[in-house]
Amino acid sequence: MIWKKILLHASFSYHCADLLKIFVQNPIHTNNMKRLLLALLAFAPVLIFAQGTKSPRPLFDKKSIGEIRLTLPVKNWVSALDSMRIYGMGLMSGSVTVDGAKYDGVGVRFRGDKSYQTGIKRNPFTIKLNSSYPDQNHQGYVSLKLSSSLRDPSMVREVLFHEIAGKYMPSSQAVYTKLYVNDEYIGVYVNLESIDKKFLEMHYGSSGNAFFKAGVDYKPEVPAACKQNIYGSLEYEDNLDCYKGNFDMISTTATGWTEIQELTRILNKEPEKIDKLLDVDRTLWMLALNNVMVNLSSYSGNYSHNYYLYKDNNGRFQPVHWDLNLSFGSFKNIGSGSDLEIKDLQSLDPMLHVDNPYKPLISQLLKDSYYKKVYLAHIRQIVEENFLNASYEKRAQELQGMIVVPYNDDPNKAYPLDDFKRSLRETVGRKSKIPGIIELMSKRTRFLKTHPELTALPSSVSNVEVQGRGKFENQKVNSFRILAKADRFPKRLIVYYRFAATEAYMPIPMNEEASNDLPSGVKSFSVSIDGKSADAVLDYYIVAENAGTVSFLPTAYMNKPYMVKLSDLNK
16 A cells, blocks of 8 residues: 555655655555556645745744845945945945845945944845835835844844843844855844834834934034034934934924924923823833843943834834844943943943933933832843843853854854854953853843842732622623732832723822731722723733832733723623
């Protein structure tokens, strides 16, 4: 019955080589040959279909390395792209093949600010798929951002930061790809998801509002009276033109410059109102992530740059970090004095810039005692979920293992293979000393764990429930009555709620309920939220504040809040 065995293999789309092996190992009687051939002919369309409908590789697949092949019209493409960048000549037209899918009429340029270097092949790239054909895209993406990982001998920093940050706030997808230009292997790159309309629509439900990037590639002429060297610090300026020297307005809106000026005015002059114009919680997440992972090529460092601001439909600016290749201590300047030594990076103060008037996003927000508690709680959570358990170390090793072969084959790599391998655990480089990621974070984790600002014990929220209609009650409930308990002498509990993912969370304090049978330090709370309609769906999370700190329930509220349907409460 060998022919049945062959048909079984064919039904699972085995290759012909596999079928031939079965022939060799199991000789077939001549009388059965005709039956076998007919069977193979019958299954040939199945085999062809199975081979031809193989699913394409997802552009941001974390388990594999992509391949991007650029074809440019000039032999000396490095000099040409250098000249076009220097003289502001836009994009070079060419074609690109992304994981086997070819696109013509794409626009290509060197990207980056300090990561760009003249005269070298291994520069960061931007590839505009829709440069000539507006509807042209790859899996919905119209732009490819390739990072060269400058000053990162590990090639891990950017990917690892984005993966950790994505647990707490919107962050780009980041994976590896091999880049070829005119059939020449240029090296292994980090492929970054662009912060563009697709990203904004995905995370904020809109894309046409005021949209800025902190830092400019080409600084325009600005009035002499403008503050100098403040970059994207968000200091207030009377003259709108001053902002144009520190921000790029990506979406052209009539009122964009006025809107960012108003943001800075409120931040600096009326900070108690800032939550109306800024998503404060996400901003505190961004600042906490920068601090824990020593990302000083950011708002927290010398240049106050490498972040975006997008104004959502709720009227609040949303921060998004960018250019993370210098995280984990590769850039060492905080804006005062010389570069920090590794011991200083390991013990970087979580309250860095708290009294710095030139960093109002930090000093003004953390002046508020509640925002300060939230910020420190975010730091504690990042440390506990990623560093105390050493999960970051395991992931860094996995990432390096994935790319060690294409890195070794990279003819333009900035560091030899030995430095690449050592860079997770040891400082690499003679002139620019890049600390090993584990070398930095193992001691930094211990430092943060024992820091006086981070040792306060938070209240623990428990017994959370939403009351539904009683078993024998006829009248339907029309509100969400939330009950909870908290220990360690809670000062207050706040419910943050919304009725749609596109809405901003609204805070409502819970009421303390009198009870004589609770243990010392434990309190009961309740609150009712009007359901508005019979089919209302409520997203919510709870913040518990005591004298020292705050806690959140659920802990993953950023991506997975509690959800309850009013219709379920009436069943």
